[in-house]
Amino acid sequence: FTDQEIKEEGFLEYLNQVLSSGEVGGLFARDEMDEIATELIPVMKKEFPRRPPTPENLIDYFYSRVRKNLHVSLCFSPVGEKFRSRALKFPGLISGCTMDWFARWPKDALIAVAQHFLASFEVECTPEVKQEVVQTMGIFQDGVAEACADYFHRYRRTAHVTPKSYLSFINGYKTVYAQQKKEIGGLADRMNMGLEKLVEASKSVEKLSKELVVMEKELEEASVTADQVLTEVTQKAQAAEKVKTSVQKVKDKAQKIVDSISTDKAFAEVKLSKAQPALDEAERALQTIHPSHIATVRRLGRPPHLIMRIMDCVLLLFHKKVNAWVLDPNRPECMTPSWDRSLVMMAQANFLSGLQTFNKDLINEEVVELMTPYLAAEDYNAAKAQQVCGDVAGLCSWTRSMVVFYGVNKEVLPLKSNLAKQQVKLDLATAELQEAQATLDEKEKELAEVQAAYENSVRTKQGLIDDAESCRRKMKTATALIDGLSGERERWTEQSKEFEAQVGRLVGDVLLGTAFLSYAGPFNQDFRTVLLSSWTKEVRTRCIPTSENLNLITMLTDPATISEWNVQGLPNDELSLQNGIVVTTATRFPLLIDPQNQGKRWVKNRETDEMCITSLNDKFFRQKLEDSLSLGRAMLIEDVGEELDPALDNVLEKNFIKSGSTFKVKVGDKEVDVMKGFRLYITTKL
Numbered sequence: 001f002t003d004q005e006i007k008e009e010g011f012l013e014y015l016n017q018v019l020s021s022g023e024v025g026g027l028f029a030r031d032e033m034d035e036i037a038t039e040l041i042p043v044m045k046k047e048f049p050r051r052p053p054t055p056e057n058l059i060d061y062f063y064s065r066v067r068k069n070l071h072v073s074l075c076f077s078p079v080g081e082k083f084r085s086r087a088l089k090f091p092g093l094i095s096g097c098t099m100d101w102f103a104r105w106p107k108d109a110l111i112a113v114a115q116h117f118l119a120s121f122e123v124e125c126t127p128e129v130k131q132e133v134v135q136t137m138g139i140f141q142d143g144v145a146e147a148c149a150d151y152f153h154r155y156r157r158t159a160h161v162t163p164k165s166y167l168s169f170i171n172g173y174k175t176v177y178a179q180q181k182k183e184i185g186g187l188a189d190r191m192n193m194g195l196e197k198l199v200e201a202s203k204s205v206e207k208l209s210k211e212l213v214v215m216e217k218e219l220e221e222a223s224v225t226a227d228q229v230l231t232e233v234t235q236k237a238q239a240a241e242k243v244k245t246s247v248q249k250v251k252d253k254a255q256k257i258v259d260s261i262s263t264d265k266a267f268a269e270v271k272l273s274k275a276q277p278a279l280d281e282a283e284r285a286l287q288t289i290h291p292s293h294i295a296t297v298r299r300l301g302r303p304p305h306l307i308m309r310i311m312d313c314v315l316l317l318f319h320k321k322v323n324a325w326v327l328d329p330n331r332p333e334c335m336t337p338s339w340d341r342s343l344v345m346m347a348q349a350n351f352l353s354g355l356q357t358f359n360k361d362l363i364n365e366e367v368v369e370l371m372t373p374y375l376a377a378e379d380y381n382a383a384k385a386q387q388v389c390g391d392v393a394g395l396c397s398w399t400r401s402m403v404v405f406y407g408v409n410k411e412v413l414p415l416k417s418n419l420a421k422q423q424v425k426l427d428l429a430t431a432e433l434q435e436a437q438a439t440l441d442e443k444e445k446e447l448a449e450v451q452a453a454y455e456n457s458v459r460t461k462q463g464l465i466d467d468a469e470s471c472r473r474k475m476k477t478a479t480a481l482i483d484g485l486s487g488e489r490e491r492w493t494e495q496s497k498e499f500e501a502q503v504g505r506l507v508g509d510v511l512l513g514t515a516f517l518s519y520a521g522p523f524n525q526d527f528r529t530v531l532l533s534s535w536t537k538e539v540r541t542r543c544i545p546t547s548e549n550l551n552l553i554t555m556l557t558d559p560a561t562i563s564e565w566n567v568q569g570l571p572n573d574e575l576s577l578q579n580g581i582v583v584t585t586a587t588r589f590p591l592l593i594d595p596q597n598q599g600k601r602w603v604k605n606r607e608t609d610e611m612c613i614t615s616l617n618d619k620f621f622r623q624k625l626e627d628s629l630s631l632g633r634a635m636l637i638e639d640v641g642e643e644l645d646p647a648l649d650n651v652l653e654k655n656f657i658k659s660g661s662t663f664k665v666k667v668g669d670k671e672v673d674v675m676k677g678f679r680l681y682i683t684t685k686l
Helices: 010-021 030-047 055-069 082-089 107-118 127-155 163-287 291-298 305-317 339-346 351-356 365-376 382-388 390-484 486-519 525-541 552-556 559-567 574-585 598-606 621-631 646-652
Strands: 591-593 612-614 634-637 657-659 662-667 670-674 679-684
Touching (some): 107 127, 127 163, 127 525, 486 525, 559 574, 621 670
Parallel strands (some): 591 679, 612 634
């Protein structure tokens, strides 16, 4: 229980009663005391079997157990008048407690703590120098404690350093050292990279010059090869062109034949279309005749004369022999029919199919002339044939149609003969064309192969030209880079060495810088100068590497940041800049002693509009604190007095609890997430 948790002085009255008499009057109601006494009866009987369980004995036993088991640890700060006035008002704080006065840590303890925390921390120095750093840290803490007393005597201003300040000093040293080493290491890497690039450029120029000589030789050989292939391509192209010309002649010849055939064929089709009705009629007539009809006619003992004449016409169309032309005594106007030959023809198995597949081109003038007397007879017509011999009446129409067809076909037959001859010529021309085309294809294939070889040679040549040109450009660029940076090479080399030396001096520079961040805040400018001078002297006395004329402002910040601070309202004097560095760089949250509100205006301008501005008297203070923590926003607590809200203790001491990938902090009795970006500023006018 610390004095920071005392919000009202009445709290101490209860503590005074507990410390003095072991009880608090009126703490429990009568019914509560009866309940406590009832529950203690079996406990007291077990411990004191012979003691009667009267109410007085039970209450006395209860208070004895409280005094035995209740342990109170009080922590009071001796700073200020409060502790003295409280000791006078509540004497139990002195008479009822065992006093344990915590003085500042001795120098040996300070050195041991620093040794513990820096033992595993890697520093670019020898073990002896690292041990001197540990010793110096203890001396700094002890010296600042003495300086606080001197500061009070000289300026009547109280400043304190605590073990928490020392631990913050050690942690700050580790943090700032790692940051500075990373930053300077990055700059050194850039310088070394630049030097490596210069060396690489020099080597590349030498390598490229050798490659360019080889490329020029290859380019010359590729040019000769391309010229030779071009000559061969020209010869192949000329030969292919000749073959192409001859093939075109054959094509033209064949095309003429095709055109002639097409013309004759079209004329023949026009002519034959006129005979198409007769052919259709003949086809229909044949479809009416069946094998049974032929068999019926063959069985006729005395067939009608018209049937015999029709069969004579069929014999003539099939170029079969007929009997000698003798007038029929029964029909003087007609010839004697060749019925016996007709029976032989009809007896053939393929007679009917022969009619259907009859080759009409075999009909000639002689056949038609022999058929004329038959066709001229009055009764040689389809109607009469239907009456006389209905079974084979279709043959009558068929024979007439064949004669009609011949009348048209006799003009087409010469064309067909000519077409056959032309087709033979066309076949010969086509064969010749195929042979010529094969020759042309072979020539074109050879030409394509040579052309591909030529294109490949040209591509190879162009690739060599491009590579050579690229090589020249690279040589030119690298040479220009080397020439342009020839003066920078020495400077970069020196700068790289300087960075390396600067890393070696970081052990002392960071020691001075973090001491300034941890301890110099409460002091004025004159006292800061005195402290820094004494620290620098101590560091150099112990041979810890450090920079000559070290400027903490340039070490811990940069000109761009300072300019930004000036725009935001921070004065440009050395004290204000140092205060700005302490506010932004120190590991602990800053308390700004700001009677003129300069620091408050600067903080408000520096942070965004989302910064939460509040005071300890704000009734929503706890809620605003929790919101700022959980949302990662800045928070400004204005015009605090001598006491702070106990809810701020864990936040100010950064007692953060890691939970997974996030941190939590206990504000009062509630755990709140601490998001990245949370910053706390406290101002006072005291």
